[in-house]
Amino acid sequence: MRREAPRSIGDYTPLFFPALMLIVFFVVPFSTMIAVSFFKRDPAGFYKTDFVFDNYARFLSTFFGSVLGFSLMLAVLVAICCIAIAFPFTYLLTKQSRKVQTVWLVCLLSVLSLSEVIIGFAWSTLFSRTAGITNLLVAVGLMSQPQALLPGFGAVLTGMVYQALPYTILVLYPALVRLDPTLLEAARTLGASPVRAFFNVVTPALRNTLVATLIMVFVFALGCYLLPQILGRPSQWTLSVLITDQAIYQSNMPFAAAMAVFLVLMSLALVGLTLLVGRRENAG
Amino acid sequence: MTDRLLRRLYFALVALFLAAPLIVVLGVSVNEKQDLSFPPKGFSLAWYAQIFTDPEWRSALIASLLLAVSAAALAVAIALPLAWFLWRRHAPWAHIFQLLGVAPFILPPVITALGFLTFWATTGFYGQPWTAAISHAIFFVTLPLVTLSLGFASIDRSLVEAAATMGADDRTIAKTVVLPLILPYLVSGYAFAFVLSLNEYIVAYMTIGFTMETLPIKIFNALRYGYTPTMASVTVFFVAIAALVFGLIARFGDIRRLLGAMGSEGK
Amino acid sequence: MSGLSLNDITKEFGDFKAVDNVALNVPHGTFVCLLGPSGCGKTTLLRMIAGLEEPTSGRIVIDDEDITAVPTHKRNLGMVFQSLALFPHLSVGDNIAYSLRIRGASKQDQQKRVDELLKLIHLPGFADRPVAKLSGGQRQRVAIARALALSPRLFLLDEPMSALDAKLRESMQVELRQLQQKLGITTIVVTHDQREAMTMADLVVVMGEGRIRQAAAPVEIYRKPADAFVADFIGSTNLLPVSADSAGRATVLGSAISGLTLPSGGSKASISVRPEDVHLTAPGNGAIDGTVTFVRDLGGTIETFVEAGGKTIIAVATPRERPEVKVGQSVGIVLPPESCVVLKS
Numbered sequence: 001m002r003r004e005a006p007r008s009i010g011d012y013t014p015l016f017f018p019a020l021m022l023i024v025f026f027v028v029p030f031s032t033m034i035a036v037s038f039f040k041r042d043p044a045g046f047y048k049t050d051f052v053f054d055n056y057a058r059f060l061s062t063f064f065g066s067v068l069g070f071s072l073m074l075a076v077l078v079a080i081c082c083i084a085i086a087f088p089f090t091y092l093l094t095k096q097s098r099k100v101q102t103v104w105l106v107c108l109l110s111v112l113s114l115s116e117v118i119i120g121f122a123w124s125t126l127f128s129r130t131a132g133i134t135n136l137l138v139a140v141g142l143m144s145q146p147q148a149l150l151p152g153f154g155a156v157l158t159g160m161v162y163q164a165l166p167y168t169i170l171v172l173y174p175a176l177v178r179l180d181p182t183l184l185e186a187a188r189t190l191g192a193s194p195v196r197a198f199f200n201v202v203t204p205a206l207r208n209t210l211v212a213t214l215i216m217v218f219v220f221a222l223g224c225y226l227l228p229q230i231l232g233r234p235s236q237w238t239l240s241v242l243i244t245d246q247a248i249y250q251s252n253m254p255f256a257a258a259m260a261v262f263l264v265l266m267s268l269a270l271v272g273l274t275l276l277v278g279r280r281e282n283a284g
Numbered sequence: 285m286t287d288r289l290l291r292r293l294y295f296a297l298v299a300l301f302l303a304a305p306l307i308v309v310l311g312v313s314v315n316e317k318q319d320l321s322f323p324p325k326g327f328s329l330a331w332y333a334q335i336f337t338d339p340e341w342r343s344a345l346i347a348s349l350l351l352a353v354s355a356a357a358l359a360v361a362i363a364l365p366l367a368w369f370l371w372r373r374h375a376p377w378a379h380i381f382q383l384l385g386v387a388p389f390i391l392p393p394v395i396t397a398l399g400f401l402t403f404w405a406t407t408g409f410y411g412q413p414w415t416a417a418i419s420h421a422i423f424f425v426t427l428p429l430v431t432l433s434l435g436f437a438s439i440d441r442s443l444v445e446a447a448a449t450m451g452a453d454d455r456t457i458a459k460t461v462v463l464p465l466i467l468p469y470l471v472s473g474y475a476f477a478f479v480l481s482l483n484e485y486i487v488a489y490m491t492i493g494f495t496m497e498t499l500p501i502k503i504f505n506a507l508r509y510g511y512t513p514t515m516a517s518v519t520v521f522f523v524a525i526a527a528l529v530f531g532l533i534a535r536f537g538d539i540r541r542l543l544g545a546m547g548s549e550g551k
Numbered sequence: 552m553s554g555l556s557l558n559d560i561t562k563e564f565g566d567f568k569a570v571d572n573v574a575l576n577v578p579h580g581t582f583v584c585l586l587g588p589s590g591c592g593k594t595t596l597l598r599m600i601a602g603l604e605e606p607t608s609g610r611i612v613i614d615d616e617d618i619t620a621v622p623t624h625k626r627n628l629g630m631v632f633q634s635l636a637l638f639p640h641l642s643v644g645d646n647i648a649y650s651l652r653i654r655g656a657s658k659q660d661q662q663k664r665v666d667e668l669l670k671l672i673h674l675p676g677f678a679d680r681p682v683a684k685l686s687g688g689q690r691q692r693v694a695i696a697r698a699l700a701l702s703p704r705l706f707l708l709d710e711p712m713s714a715l716d717a718k719l720r721e722s723m724q725v726e727l728r729q730l731q732q733k734l735g736i737t738t739i740v741v742t743h744d745q746r747e748a749m750t751m752a753d754l755v756v757v758m759g760e761g762r763i764r765q766a767a768a769p770v771e772i773y774r775k776p777a778d779a780f781v782a783d784f785i786g787s788t789n790l791l792p793v794s795a796d797s798a799g800r801a802t803v804l805g806s807a808i809s810g811l812t813l814p815s816g817g818s819k820a821s822i823s824v825r826p827e828d829v830h831l832t833a834p835g836n837g838a839i840d841g842t843v844t845f846v847r848d849l850g851g852t853i854e855t856f857v858e859a860g861g862k863t864i865i866a867v868a869t870p871r872e873r874p875e876v877k878v879g880q881s882v883g884i885v886l887p888p889e890s891c892v893v894l895k896s
Contacts, residue, residue, distance in 0.1 A: 003374040015378060018366035021358075022384040025422045029403030033395075036402045046405045089298050092291055102534045105543055110526035111302050115483035115500040118519045121507055122305035125516070131312050133304075135323075162301070174544025194287065223392025225486055230507065240394045247398055247490065257402060260395045267392060445603050446636035448623040450650035451701070456624075460653060464640045 037257035047253050055258035071222065071238040078160045078221040079214050085161075086168040087210065091202060093169070094177045105173075112166035120230035123159045124150060127231070156232040160224050168217050175209040219267045239263055306523055313516035331517040341514055344502040347413075348482055351498055355420030356428075356477035360470060362421065363428035368462075371436035382429065389426035393486050396423055401490040411495040419491050420481045427480065428473025431542055435469025438541075468537045475529045483522060553614050554579040555600070555705060555737060560609035562595050569595040571761035573609070577754065580735045582728065584748035587758035588784065593741045594709055596758070600739065601707055602626050613704060628705040629698030633713055635690055637682045637697070643669075644678030647697045668696040671730070688719050695727070699734070706731070706738040712747060724750045745785050749773070757781045773825075779894050782823035789824045789864050791886075793893065803886060804860040806839045810888035821894050828890035829866035831855060831882045838883025843876050857884060 006012050040050040058064065093104055125131050127149035134146040149155055183205060187197040203210070225240040237245070239259060247256035316326025335341050366381055388396045400419040404410040439462065447457045485500040493501055499522070503515050533539055555577040562570040570592040577583050585593040598604040600611060602623035610619045618626055638646050645652070647668055648661040656664075669675050672692035677685075685693065691711065698706060711727075712720045728751040731738045742748055748755045749769045756766040757780075765777040776782035779790055793813065796802045801811040803822065813820055834840050841859030848870075855866045855876060864884055876882060 003372065005374045011373065012369075014365035014369045014372075015381070018362045018369075018385070019381055021362045021418075021422065022381055022425075025403075025418055026384055026388055026399075029399035032406055033399045033402045036406075046402075085298065089294065092294065098540065102539055105539050106527065106530045106534050107299075107302065109530045109539075110523060113479045113483050113526045113530075114522065115485050115503075117485045117500045117504045117507070118483070118522060119305070121503060121515055122309045122519060124507075125312055126305045126308045131308060133308075162305070165298075165302070170543060177540070177544065219390070219392065223394060225392075225394045226504070240392055243394045243398060244486065244490075247401060248493070253402060253405070256398055260398045263392055264395055440634055440636060442632040442634050442636040443638060445601075445623075446630065446632055446638075446697075447649070448603070449601055449626075449628055449630040449707075450653070450697070451624045451627070452649075452653050453622075453624050456653050460649070461638060 033257045034261055036254055037261045039254045039257075041252050041254050043251070046251075055255045056262075058255060058258075059262065067237065067239060067242060070236065071240070074156070074160070074228075074236075074238060075218045075221040075224075077157060078164055078224075079217040081157070081161045082164045082168040082217050083210065083214055086165055086172055088198070090169050090172040090176050091198065094173070094179070105170075108166040108169055111162075112170065116163065116224065116226040119159060119163050120227050123155065123162065123227075124230055127155050127158075150231050151233045151236075153232065153236055156228050156236050159227040159231045160221055163224065163227065164217050164221050167220055168213060171213050171216055172209070175206060179205070215270055215273075218270065222263065222267065306520075309516045309519045313513060313520050315513055318513055331513040332521070334514045335518055335521060338514065340497075341499075341502065341518070344497045344499045347496055348498040348500075351413075351416055351420060351488065352478045352481040354417040355424065355481045356474045358417060358421035359425045359477045360428045360474050362425050363432050363473060364470065367429060367432035367436055370433070371439075382433075385425045385429045388423050393423075397487040397490040400487060404491055411492055413492060413496060416488050416492045416498075419487050420484060421477075423484070423487050424477040424480050427476040428470070431469045431473035431476065432466065434542065435466045438469075439465050469542075472533045472537055472542055475533055479526050479529050482525065554581065555739075556612045557596075557600070558610040558612065560596065560599060560606045560611065562592070562599060562604060563607045568761050570599070570606075573758075573761075573763055575756060575763065575766060577737060577739070579614075579737055581737055582731050582751055582753045583737075583739045584752035584755050585739060585741045585758060586745060586748045586755055586784075587743065587764075589743060591758040592761040593743075593758050597707055597709055597739060597741045600705070601628060601630050626705075627701065627703050628707060629701070629703035630706075631694045631698050631708040631711045633710040635694040635711075635714070637690060637694055639682055641682065642678065643674075643680045643682060643685070643693050646682060646693060647678075647700055649697065650701045664700060668700060671699075672696045687715050688723065691715060691723060695730070699736075702734075702736075704737065706736045708738070708740045710741055710743070712742070712744070720744075720747070721750075727751060757784060759784070775892055776823055776894065779821060779823070782892065782894060787826060787865065789826065789829065789862075790894075791822055791824065791862060791864070792819065793822045793891075794819050803891075804839045804862065806837060808886055808888050808891065811891050811893070814893060822886075822891045823894055824886050824891050826854065826865045826867040828887060829864060830885040830887070831857070831866050831868075831876065832885055834881045834883040836883060838885050841882055841884050843878050843880045843882060846876065846878060857882060859884060 036047055037055055038051050038053070039047040040052060040054070042048040059068075093101060096104075126133055129146050129148040132146065132149060134143055134149065137143040138146050179202065183201055184197050187201040188194070192200060222238075223240055224238065225244050228236050228238050229241050240263070243256045243259045243263070246252045246259065311324045313331055314327050314329065315324045315331075316328040335345060363385065366385065369375070370378060370382060397419075400415070400422075401410075404412075404415045404419075409415050443461055443465075444457055447461045452460065483500060485498075485504060488498050489501050489504075492498075497505065499518055503518060506512055506515055530539070533542070555575075557573055557575045560570055560573045561568065573592075573596060585596060587593050595604060599606050602618070602621065606619065610617055612618065613626075638649065641649070644662075644665045647665045648656075651661045651664060665678050666675070669677055672695060674689060674692055674696075677689070677693075682690065682693070691714075694711070695708075698708075708727075712723055715723060724747055727740075731751075740747075740751065752769055754766060755769050755772045757764045757772065759780045765772060765781045767775070772781065772785055776785060776788075782788045782790065791803050793801050793803050793808075793811070795813050796807060800807040800809070801813050802808070811822075832838055839859050841857040841864065843855060844858050844863065845856040847854040847856075851869070852867050853870055855868070857864045857866060866884070
């Protein structure tokens, strides 16, 4: 079958419904949000139509600066932890039998699909004083009394790594499973040990993939909106949490929208940067 | 030998990390009394029964199921013609719609959610149950779009040509060749969207959060007022549904291929 | 005229002419092989006959009906694809019955026809097997049976044997030829394998760079190639320059060959001599002088490479015909005039 260019309006028919839905319910809402970011807050309703930069001007405060800095730092940290755990894991996973791989993938997908609410609840239970992991340590005699491990930075980080880890593995999986096995075999015949071959051959061959994955996980972690709220202190709230907070609880939709636009721009800039880096490396 | 041992240990540690919170939740979900303790004190499945008997949890469950069923159906209805068009026709500019289909999923979810909130608030439909279904369908259209694109790409185009030489017109080909071959991908796309919609919190919260409760919203609201063991049983229930659905996909389809491993036809 | 006729068919892809002004008449019941190297336009031509590509210009006529604008599914033809294109979701029987089923034939009629065809391809009782469980040769036959289910007026095959191993390919070629003769159906096969073409075809159409170089019976193609391209593509050959000397005699590598005439007007041309027609004798006596550079004994035949006047000439003989020659030995080369084909330049 040849793929022909559409010739008549009739050939475009299948495109109508998807195009309509995506434009009306994605492009329009997204544009609405950008427009609202320039509106004024209306304490009685959602917003008042206007054109002001006040919402963006609010970014220029030390409070906002520290939230932004913390959000970025947390997301970077989560991305690094995830890659550090997931990369060797995924590599080893692709060397397993089909059956083992399938079982793991099913488990990973199941965890990945879990709601942030559920992950937050599960970890808050695990870190709690009454039902938490410290009870286990008390039982084996390592601790004298169970204690709560939350709220705290460690809890937030653990929860977010937990949420992002299956995502990281599944992003890395296609690249690693398609990796040419003869590459590694060649290194082995030249006398490299499996561990050395992994670091000297596999890692450099996948450098672009790793950078791309790092950015994807970073953006994913940046979008985390509940875990800092459930597992952390208010000082550990991220930009996403603030957006939710402003939109829902403070009813300040214009400011929330401005922060959201800012978050999009930042995500896009980072994705663009990755593509640029990738292209330069490929060209070089 | 030590290599193997280390590898096993590594796998075990990752498995433990992924399973630990769920094991604890499973433990607390069978506590006999309404307290949060682990290891559990006594054994009771009452908190599971509560999901179905307690009117609030039950209505949240029904809302969640209705939302997931309809949102996934709508997502597939958007993705199928789009993926078909992109496969059948040569129209490079139409790929912009593919990008639009993937974007809501890649962007931080808060942003997509806020986009819907402002949109529904502006149009005056804020809080209507169906707005959540449409929002989820757009949010998760990526999943059937990706599985269906993979499915179409896996169809040997000469099969379509062969059917034409045997006298089948476009409609007959779609019915007798394309649809049967694409069906597993359609079902997986639906299943992925269904499970994720069932679990989704922020978009649902920002569209219908003040008028009705889905299970994730119910859990979060309950969490703010303290602990009830039903949260734990619902969590276990959700994990079980996800594992069941993905397990079925793996059993009847090729989950490795769906997740990007190519050339898995040759055994 | 009953049969297929292609009238000045041209197909352009952008600036590239894949098929260039092809004209061909195929009488009803003929077995045609479109033969040529990859990229010569043979598959594109077949796909135009099937309606899978649209010619840029020209007309395709079957049994006096112009089908150029008729869509594939209304052309009533059977086609076997290079990948075979068996439907993986259907059983062998359902694959074969596909064209009947979509026309709403009754279950009994489908069953009857499937049984008939399975018998024809020597696979009775295979109807319920899944396609994936068949061997390469069996899949091949099922694809053929499926294409023949409706007794089409044209049977098209695109490199149908390319997936089979050499032995199986040879027996399938014979089988396909016998089947075609039994059914008397007009058949067009695309192939790049000249042995395959020689085995099966009534009419071999050699294509190169989008044009028909020669269309003739297999033996004629081999014996009387129209140009250097055909001579070189069909079997192996010695291509040698020939020129007229002062007396007007045709001269090859310095030796006149009596009985060979050059086309009028031209003083320079080339000739094609098949290796099995080249005779080696003692030097002198009007023969071309040469030196043996390599001898290849293949058991059934012996190939001798002889260098003469800067050209390497290959001679093939059976072990019985040839007194032994050694590398470095001087020999005389005799080119029988009746075996020398003067080629269009």
